[in-house]
Amino acid sequence: MRGQITLIGAGPGEPELLTVKAVRKLQEADAVFYDRLINQDLLNYCSNECEMIDVGKKPKQHKVPQSEIENLIIEKAKEGKRVVRLKSGDPYVFGRGGEEGRKIKENDLEFEVIPGITSAIGGLAYAGIPITHRDFASSFHVITGHLKTEDNQLDWENLAKTEGTLVFLMGMSELETITSQLMKHKKSVETPVAIVRWATRKEQKTVTGTLETICDIAEKAKMTSPSLIVMGDVVTQREHLNFYENRPLFGKRVMIPYTEKKGMTHHLIDAGASVLELPKLTKKITKKTLKLKNTQKIVFLDAESVTHFIEEIKSNKQDIRHFQLVDFVTIGHHTELALNNLGILPSETYATVSDYDLTQKELNNVLFIGEKSYVDQLKEQNDRIHSWTPYETYSKKIENAALEEVDYLYLPSSKAAYYFIKDLTDEQLERLKTKKIMVMGEVTKKVFTTKNIPVIQSEKPSFESVLTKMIEEDM
């Protein structure tokens, strides 16, 4: 709905921990305001036209004051935009969602809330800690550790007495006070305690101890904010229920350029990896007309061009039988399949463009049909070739920072590999040599090896095989 503001709970960080409704609202949004704790990968759900506004606050360093955030959101909604306010975890768990909601209503604007998985529950689950358990805790308390002033302290006496699980959010800078106050009020020094930093993210780290020892342990392990502090016997269940940190690719970042299918992404996420998919390639159809004078042979360079060719001859009121005397040649497996699907068997097939002999003398009567950069590649070898380029493809620039944090790359196709490399700077190409680049097929491999960039090829052309290879590499 236009002019509406949706308060979305983004969950603890892992992009798949959003609700179905949240994903839809992000896809529909014209503007998204997001916080410091938001995993930037979530913004990939938004459309290319969506405006992303970072209003994140660092602890004790207010980037944009709360009242200003509210005014900015309201202003955008009044312009008739569909506005999303993305908050970490659940918007109503220490998220100031209630305040923002009231302000929106006071301005006579429509608003809705989409609850999210709070880190207090979901974050603990990813560390193997169930917030309640029949044998250990029949209640839980989620408490802010952001202790305002000396005389506005928590009710330590009651907190120390409760048998339920205690979870402190925003508590890292007060860890010393929290533990010492609870011990002072006679909570058992043996109470198991865990600290979980950046839960559900690749940076997740968990340490455990007791009420008495946890401060030292946290300091030695350099545990910082944002972290969850959890106290109670449920912490002991971690040794049985820790599924996430034990996954084979836990903590690894994998970049997948220009994927159109989710198969590999899902395999990687299930193996514990954090996946960065680069946006799909954008295509532009060129309006050039197809000229077929003395053509005796057509060489198709990619599958999509086969479709464009058929569309073109249809719009010229021609029939495929018109080409009975023309030889059809394909480059690449998918191109061959595309032609087969039309009931045509190519007279020659080649795995890659470089396998095609451009010195053949009858080149005059050969027409190369393909995406523009494929044709340009051929023209570098022989600028006299005849061609028809039905479309061009563009890719977004790769950020240095995004490339830096990557451990692995997986190239889903030779096309993706080709465009990925084409747009990198020389410096980025050098950096690429330090990353593990996974490929399935020979053709994709060749795109890298011709540039002297080493790759790791899977034994078989399957997702499972790529995954097995990655796990082996990691050991």
Ligand code: SAH
């Ligand atoms: N609305 C959020 C909480 C906001 S308060 C929710 O429901 O989760 C911010 C605090 O939440 C942080 O200081 C930290 O204690 C906790 N937190 C949020 N996300 C976290 C994460 N991924 N890992 C660990 N702690 C997190």
